Structures are given as structure tokens and as C-alpha cells.
Amino acid sequence: MNGRDLVRSVKSFGPLRGMREARAARRSRGAGAQPPERGPERARVPGAACEARPLPGGGVVRFARSELRIVVAVGGAVFCGWDGAEPAPSYGLAGEPPEPDPRAGIEPDKDGGWRVVSERVTVEVSRHGGVEIRTPGGVVLRRDLPPRWWEPVAGGPARWSLRSEVPPDARVFGLGGRASGVRLRETAYRLWNGGAAGPGAVEGAPPISMPVQTVVADAGTHLVFHDTTWGGRVTVREGQEGAGSGHDRPGTIEMRMDGGPLRSWVVVGSPARVLSGYAQLTGAPALPPSWALGRHHAGGTAADERRVRELAEESRERSVPLSAVHLGGPSDGGEPFALDGGLFPALPALAKDLAEDDVRLVRVVDPAVGVRPEGAVYAGGAAAGVFLRDADGGELRSGGGSGGAGRVHPDFTDPRARAWWAEWYEDLVAQGFSGVWHEPEGRGLAAAGGLPPVTPRVLEGRGGDGREAHNVAGTAMARAAWDGLRGCRPAERPFVVSRSGWAGMQRYGGAWCDEVPEGWPGLRAALSLVLGLGLSGVPLAGARTATAPDGLGGADGEHSAELSLRGVQLGAYLPLLLTAGGPEAAGPYADAVAAALRERERLRPYLVSLAHLSRLTGAPMVRPLWWGCPEDRALRDCEDAFLLGDSLLVAPVLEPGAVRRSVRLPRGRWYDTATERVFEGPGTVTPDAPPERIPVLARAGTVFAVRGADGAVELEVWAPAPGRKGGGLVVRDSGDGWAEPEIERYASGWDGGRVVVERWAGEDRVPVTKGLRVRGRPRGAA
Numbered sequence: 001m002n003g004r005d006l007v008r009s010v011k012s013f014g015p016l017r018g019m020r021e022a023r024a025a026r027r028s029r030g031a032g033a034q035p036p037e038r039g040p041e042r043a044r045v046p047g048a049a050c051e052a053r054p055l056p057g058g059g060v061v062r063f064a065r066s067e068l069r070i071v072v073a074v075g076g077a078v079f080c081g082w083d084g085a086e087p088a089p090s091y092g093l094a095g096e097p098p099e100p101d102p103r104a105g106i107e108p109d110k111d112g113g114w115r116v117v118s119e120r121v122t123v124e125v126s127r128h129g130g131v132e133i134r135t136p137g138g139v140v141l142r143r144d145l146p147p148r149w150w151e152p153v154a155g156g157p158a159r160w161s162l163r164s165e166v167p168p169d170a171r172v173f174g175l176g177g178r179a180s181g182v183r184l185r186e187t188a189y190r191l192w193n194g195g196a197a198g199p200g201a202v203e204g205a206p207p208i209s210m211p212v213q214t215v216v217a218d219a220g221t222h223l224v225f226h227d228t229t230w231g232g233r234v235t236v237r238e239g240q241e242g243a244g245s246g247h248d249r250p251g252t253i254e255m256r257m258d259g260g261p262l263r264s265w266v267v268v269g270s271p272a273r274v275l276s277g278y279a280q281l282t283g284a285p286a287l288p289p290s291w292a293l294g295r296h297h298a299g300g301t302a303a304d305e306r307r308v309r310e311l312a313e314e315s316r317e318r319s320v321p322l323s324a325v326h327l328g329g330p331s332d333g334g335e336p337f338a339l340d341g342g343l344f345p346a347l348p349a350l351a352k353d354l355a356e357d358d359v360r361l362v363r364v365v366d367p368a369v370g371v372r373p374e375g376a377v378y379a380g381g382a383a384a385g386v387f388l389r390d391a392d393g394g395e396l397r398s399g400g401g402s403g404g405a406g407r408v409h410p411d412f413t414d415p416r417a418r419a420w421w422a423e424w425y426e427d428l429v430a431q432g433f434s435g436v437w438h439e440p441e442g443r444g445l446a447a448a449g450g451l452p453p454v455t456p457r458v459l460e461g462r463g464g465d466g467r468e469a470h471n472v473a474g475t476a477m478a479r480a481a482w483d484g485l486r487g488c489r490p491a492e493r494p495f496v497v498s499r500s501g502w503a504g505m506q507r508y509g510g511a512w513c514d515e516v517p518e519g520w521p522g523l524r525a526a527l528s529l530v531l532g533l534g535l536s537g538v539p540l541a542g543a544r545t546a547t548a549p550d551g552l553g554g555a556d557g558e559h560s561a562e563l564s565l566r567g568v569q570l571g572a573y574l575p576l577l578l579t580a581g582g583p584e585a586a587g588p589y590a591d592a593v594a595a596a597l598r599e600r601e602r603l604r605p606y607l608v609s610l611a612h613l614s615r616l617t618g619a620p621m622v623r624p625l626w627w628g629c630p631e632d633r634a635l636r637d638c639e640d641a642f643l644l645g646d647s648l649l650v651a652p653v654l655e656p657g658a659v660r661r662s663v664r665l666p667r668g669r670w671y672d673t674a675t676e677r678v679f680e681g682p683g684t685v686t687p688d689a690p691p692e693r694i695p696v697l698a699r700a701g702t703v704f705a706v707r708g709a710d711g712a713v714e715l716e717v718w719a720p721a722p723g724r725k726g727g728g729l730v731v732r733d734s735g736d737g738w739a740e741p742e743i744e745r746y747a748s749g750w751d752g753g754r755v756v757v758e759r760w761a762g763e764d765r766v767p768v769t770k771g772l773r774v775r776g777r778p779r780g781a782a
Contacts, residue, residue: 038152039153039154040152041150042151044149044151044158045066045146045148046063049062049126049127054105055069057071058070063128063129067082068081068129068131069085070106072100072104072118073098073099073101075101075280076121076268077266077280078121078268079097080131080265081261081262081263082263085262091229091472091475092227092281092282093283093504103119105117109125111126120269121135121268129147130145131144133268139219139220141217141268142164142222142266143166145162148160157230157260158259159256159257159258160259161255162254162262163253163254164252164255165250165251165252166215166239166252168241168242168251170215170239170251171183171216171238172184172213172215172253173215173216174214174536175209175234176206176208176502176538177206177208177511177528177536177541178528178532179525180525183637188236189205189236190233191234191471192209192471193501194207206529207474207515208474208502208513209502210502210537211226211227211228211232211255212226212503214274214275221271221630222267224264224265225264225278226257227503228257230257230467230468231470234254236252237251238251239252258467267281275620276618277618279617280618282504282537284618286496286506286540287493287612288493288540289492289495291360292435293323294600294601295321295577295601296579297311297580298326305344305346308325308327311325312354318594319594320594320597321597322357323358324359324435325361326437327361327363328364334368334371334375335370337377351432351434352432360434361434362435365481366439367409367410367412368407368409369387369409371406381408381420382408386414387411388409388410388455389456390456395408396455411457411469412473412477412480414457417480419480422483435494435495436495436497437499437512438497438500440499452466453465474499475498475500475502475505478496478501478508478509479508481496481508481509482509492736494509496508496509497511498510499514501538504537506537506538506539506540509540511541513529513533513542514543519560520563520654523545523567526545526571527570527640529543531620531639533620534622541575541622545568561588562691563656568593569652569694570652572599573600573603573696575607575622589691595693601707602706603707604707605707606705607621608732609645609730613731621644622643623644624643627643628666629682632666632667635664641664647698647718648699649663649696649698649699650695651694651695660688660689661687663686663697665680665683665684666681666682668680668699670697671718673698698776700726700776701717701721701726702717702718702728702748703747703748703757704728704730712771713732713771715746717746717748717755717757717773719776720750723750725747726748727745728746729743729746731743746758755774
């Protein structure tokens with residue numbers, strides 16, 4: 001460590017700032033949530049390179065005070081692990097790590113460094129521990145400076161810091177989704193699920209916070225997954241290109257982690273390729289049942305059987321689609337799997353009656369268990385010893401609960417706890433529920449001052465505490481639910497949505513974010529969260545946009561009917577849609593709200609296709625505008641519109657009173673789906689946005705599935721530009737089971753003055769004449 005590094009370390013971790021941070025943390029999390037004092041620490045850097053030892057796919061570079069393992073896997077993903085860190089064990093990876101690429105190997109490089117060369121990526125290691133990720137042509141995508149560790153003299157986990165440089169034009173996305181904007185810039189982001197903001201310019205972390213970054217630059221796109229579950233913070237500073245003869249200032253991404261292994265995976269390629277590579281590492285997204293892509297409605301904790309039946313009747317009479325009603329919540333008296341028998345005396349009969357109208361029941365499950373000796377859940381968990389315990393071995397209880405005895409919380413990092421918890425989902429299925437919606441872990445504990453970070457955890461038998469386990473508890477709970485529903489209903493795809501999770505949570509279902517600002521900023525935040533989750537590997541995601549009168553109010557607390565309308569219109573094009581309240585929530589816009597929900601139902605076959613394709617490719621259902629053309633710098637900065645698959649561009653209204661809005665288009669021809677007006681991209685256009693609708697544009701030549709007027713699935717094709725061709729992929733769901741449906745491939749084009757659509761059948765193409773609706777007719781066409 002040179003003198004400059006020493007000065008930086010003192011500035012960053014000096015005693016004065018440390019005391020300030022401790023005081024701020026006590027104010028935000030409660031004094032009982034503090035980690036133990038670390039005491040004196042030693043700073044360490046790798047030192048000079050000594051030697052390298054080859055391994056399949058790469059090798060190990062030894063330095064004076066550390067070692068770095070680099071392996072290029074089959075498929076091109078690069079693993080970097082310091083101080084002996086291996087890919088496993090890992091909560092993020094799905095199964096065994098990928099096999100090393102036998103064609104990749106380590107070789108000496110200039111200035112005493114080393115390099116690993118493969119087909120898709122080159123990794124260069126400097127003699128002091130810097131790591132560069134390059135394209136096969138030698139262009140630098142990312143440069144990691146030598147890492148630094150701070151190790152307690154008395155022993156214990158070391159905290160570490162890693163500073164990375166990216167091209168000056170690069171834009172950074174991900175970290176699990178952030179309400180402040182899908183593009184991460186000029187601030188620090190906390191990696192602690194549901195954590196409050198720390199001192200300084202640090203954004204409080206949402207309940208779904210992941211160390212996953214997607215970086216887009218002219219040189220190319222790459223994704224980085226830092227596989228450590230510990231908390232920390234990421235500071236992003238965008239670069240700047242020098243004007244004239246001025247120097248470029250690279251962008252920087254600095255990670256400061258409280259502990260855990262310093263290991264990462266890097267995937268290089270197009271946006272579609274990096275998300276596909278990430279899905280191969282962390283698991284394919286779970287495929288939801290088709291009904292789950294319809295409209296969900298929150299019944300609330302005060303709902304009863306009469307209100308649920310009225311809701312279904314109202315939806316039927318007004319021809320407003322409804323797919324699921326959510327029941328239960330955190331105020332169920334600490335009984336996660338039981339509803340009040342007085343409110344719901346015959347749940348199975350209610351579920352059966354609703355199913356006749358194609359409406360399902362979804363149970364909202366809170367992991368907090370009320371301490372009731374007579375309660376079956378508490379008694380069973382206490383006997384099995386699966387609840388969290390404090391350092392003295394007693395049950396860790398949060399405040400409140402029934403009878404003032406408090407609540408306890410299962411340790412979902414314990415396989416025994418997951419197996420015990422999974423058995424209770426049989427009761428939910430027997431009651432008539434078709435899916436579950438998970439609340440974040442520790443809600444009651446947070447209200448009581450915070451979950452002590454040093455709470456012992458099983459961590460799959462390795463042992464540890466909450467500092468390592470907190471971020472993955474929600475994912476582990478989702479795993480228990482997935483296993484439970486799969487076990488008691490093996491012929492149907494489970495539906496599990498979590499409000500807390502970590503990298504790899506997509507293996508067990510979807511994600512939902514309720515933590516959005518009040519008023520109109522909440523719509524922009526919801527879109528940012530869903531886009532960020534998609535770029536972090538979770539395609540099935542949604543956020544609070546459509547609310548009851550006491551939901552997204554303005555600054556004065558009054559509900560805005562226009563806000564409710566625009567929220568429903570945005571939510572109708574997101575993968576998960578949850579509404580609340582009754583028709584009065586939209587006031588004078590009730591008809592426009594109903595029209596948005598009907599359009600959602602019309603597009604459900606398209607959403608089903610996207611869900612199937614996400615499972616196969618890892619691609620998000622909701623995508624940023626730069627998805628197909630990351631080289632377009634103007635699109636990288638667009639955060640107020642999105643692509644729904646490859647076919648549709650959605651430009652939601654995010655400000656009050658707007659009747660038109662500007663939107664930046666990717667290249668190609670686009671049609672306004674309401675007026676069939678033609679727009680040409682790239683460029684900025686201003687389509688109409690009256691209260692009745694938001695601008696939705698269809699790509700010229702696209703072919704996708706929709707629900708026709710008679711309820712049957714039909715193909716909708718938008719005319720290609722003259723002299724051009726188009727196409728699309730369609731996956732027709734064969735039910736809610738596990739049968740693999742056929743992926744239908746279509747091509748569109750012109751035959752004289754007529755649009756024709758053909759379906760690929762092997763190497764041949766067969767004309768499509770039935771179940772087809774042609775829309776859009778360019779100017780000058782016959």
C-alpha cells in the first residue's frame with residue numbers, strides 16, 4: 001500500500017467518521033441492531049505477483065499477500081475469486097458451477113502480469129493485482145484495481161473494497177432495481193435488503209437488493225455478479241469524455257462490503273447474451289401459471305367472504321377482467337396459514353365458486369409466527385427448533401403479536417426449517433389457494449428496533465449470523481414455498497411472489513416492490529424498479545402503481561383519480577399487475593381504467609409467450625429502450641419508457657395533466673396502436689396521450705399473439721415498412737402444467753400490396769390465412 005492508499009483509507013475509515021456512522025446507524029436501525037465492535041484492523045493489498053499455476057479454463061496467480069483464481073467457463077462466463085474463494089457454496093448459483101472451458105489457459109503477459117485468453121473474452125492480470133476484462137479484439141470493458149482488505153487484529157471476517165473503472169461513456173444498471181432511477185449514477189447504493197439509508201448520500205436499499213451490475217458502453221455490454229451475501233454499499237460515478245484534446249475520465253464503481261468472499265462472475269456480449277449467461281449461472285426464471293399474468297386484486301386484511309364475492313360480481317358485471325384475489329397479510333394475528341374462520345367460514349367452497357369464473361385465491365404470507373402455545377404453527381416450529389435464537393439460545397421474539405407474547409421467525413437458511421415450512425403449504429392448497437405472496441422477513445423485528453446482525457443462522461450447516469444471511473432469507477423462504485407447492489400439487493406450476501429476495505430468486509418465482517414514493521414520483525419509481533429487476537435477472541416483476549384511495553396520494557394526502565388512472569395504465573403493461581380499492585378509486589376515469597384492464601387481458605397471450613421465452617433465454621419481459629441497440633447513447637439515458645418484449649414500446653404518462661408526451665424511438669418504423677399513426681426512428685416523437693390511453697407503439701413487421709373478440713388466441717401482425725420484412729415468436733400455453741409447448745416462428749412481408757404471414761415448419765414456410773389480424777398500413781400502400 002503506497003502513501004496515497006494510506007491517506008484514502010484514513011479518510012474513509014478514520015475514527016471521526018466511524019463514530020458518526022455508528023451514531024447514524026443507531027438512529028436508523030436501533031441500538032440493538034449493532035454489529036460487534038471490530039477493534040483494531042490491519043489493511044492489506046495483494047502485493048507483487050510471484051507465480052501462476054495453470055488450471056482447466058484458467059489458473060491461479062499468487063501474489064505476495066493473496067492469490068487470485070481465474071476460470072473461464074464453457075459459454076464464456078469468467079470467475080474471479082480472491083484468497084482461495086471458490087464458486088461454491090453459493091446461494092446465487094443454481095446447482096454446480098459450469099464446467100471450465102478446456103480451450104482457455106493462462107499465459108505470461110507483459111510487465112510481469114498474466115492473461116487468460118478465450119473465444120469471447122480476454123482477462124489480463126497486472127503484477128499488482130489489477131484485473132482487466134477485454135473483448136477478443138483487446139478493447140477494455142472493465143478494469144478492477146487491486147482490492148483492499150481490512151482484517152480485525154483479533155480475528156474475524158474481513159471487510160473489503162474493490163474499485164472498478166468502466167469506459168467514460170458507460171451507463172450502469174441493476175443492483176436489483178432502485179426507485180431513484182433505472183440508470184445508476186453519482187450516488188451510493190446500499191446492499192442490505194430493506195435497510196435504511198446510512199449517513200451521507202446513500203440511497204436506502206429496497207427489500208430486493210442484489211450485487212448485480214449491467215454495464216452498457218460503446219465498447220460492449222457486460223454483467224458482473226459479485227457473489228457475496230454480506231451487506232455493503234456500491235458507489236457509482238459516471239465518466240466523462242474529454243472535449244477536443246482533453247482527457248477522458250472513466251466511470252467508477254466502488255464496492256465496500258462488510259465481509260464475505262471477494263468473488264465475482266463476469267459475462268460479456270450483447271444485452272440478450274449477458275442476461276442469458278447470467279440465467280445459466282443463477283437458474284432459469286420460474287414459469288408462472290398463465291392465470292398469474294392477469295389482473296390481481298388485493299382484498300386486504302379487512303376483507304371477508306361477502307366482499308370477495310361482491311368483487312368478483314362487480315368485475316363480471318362491468319366486464320373488467322379479474323384473475324386472482326389476494327387474502328391475508330401481516331395483521332393475521334401471527335397465524336401465517338390460517339384466516340379468520342368468522343370472515344371466511346367456507347374457504348374451499350369460495351375458491352371453487354370463484355374458479356368457475358376463472359378467478360383464483362392467493363394467500364399473503366408473513367413469516368412471523370405468533371407465540372401461541374395452542375397454535376399449531378408455533379408449537380410445531382418450537383418442537384422442531386427452527387426459529388431464530390439469540391446469542392444465549394433463547395427464542396428471538398419481536399414485539400407485538402397476539403396476547404403480547406410477541407412473534408418468532410423461522411431460520412430459512414436451515415434446510416430443516418424450509419422442509420417444515422413447506423409442509424404448511426398443503427394446508428393452503430386444501431383451503432383453496434392457488435398461489436402465495438410473501439411479505440419480507442422481519443417486518444415485526446424491524447418495527448421493534450431491528451434484527452440484530454449477529455443473530456445466529458444455520459446457513460445450510462456452515463454456521464454464521466445474520467450479517468451473512470439477512471439478504472438471502474427472502475429467497476430461502478421462496479424456495480420453501482416453491483418446494484411445498486410443487487410437492488402437494490406436482491401437476492401444476494407453482495405461483496410464488498416475494499417482496500424480498502436476492503440473486504437467483506427468479507428460480508422460485510417473481511418479485512414485487514411496494515416501497516415507492518407517494519404521489520406521481522411513485523409511478524416513475526415503480527417503472528425504475530421493474531426495469532432494474534429485469535436487468536438483474538428477475539423478469540417476473542411488478543411494483544405498486546394502481547392503488548386504493550388511501551394509497552398513492554399527493555403531497556397533501558388527497559387521492560388523485562388521474563394518478564390512479566395513470567397507475568393502472570402503467571401497471572397493465574408490467575409483468576405483474578395488482579390493483580386495490582373499488583371503482584371509486586378512479587372516480588371519473590372508471591371507464592378508462594376498465595379499458596386498460598381489458599387491454600391487459602387482450603395482451604395476456606403475448607405475456608404468456610414472453611414468460612416462456614424468459615424461462616428459455618433469461619431475457620426480461622420489460623426491457624429498456626436500448627435493449628436491441630445498446631450503441632445508441634440517447635436511448636441509454638431514457639428512463640421514462642420501455643419495451644414490452646420485442647413488439648411493443650410503452651410510454652406511460654408520469655406527470656399530471658399531460659395529454660401528449662415525447663418519447664425517444666429506437667431505429668425502425670413504429671405504429672401508434674390506437675390510431676395506427678406511423679412514426680420513424682431513431683428520433684424523438686410526440687404521440688397523443690389522452691386520459692383514455694397511454695402511447696403504446698408496435699414495431700413494424702412484428703407478429704405476436706393476442707386474445708380475439710371471441711376469446712380465442714389470434715395473431716396480430718403490424719405491416720412491415722415497404723420493402724422490409726418482420727416476424728415474431730409465439731408460445732401458446734398448453735395449460736398450467738409442465739408440458740413443453742411448441743415455439744412458433746413467424747415471418748411477415750409484402751406480396752404486392754398485401755401483407756403476408758408465414759409460419760416456419762422446419763426449413764419450409766407455410767402461409768397463415770386463419771386467425772390473423774393485419775394492422776397498420778403505411779402511406780402509399782395499396
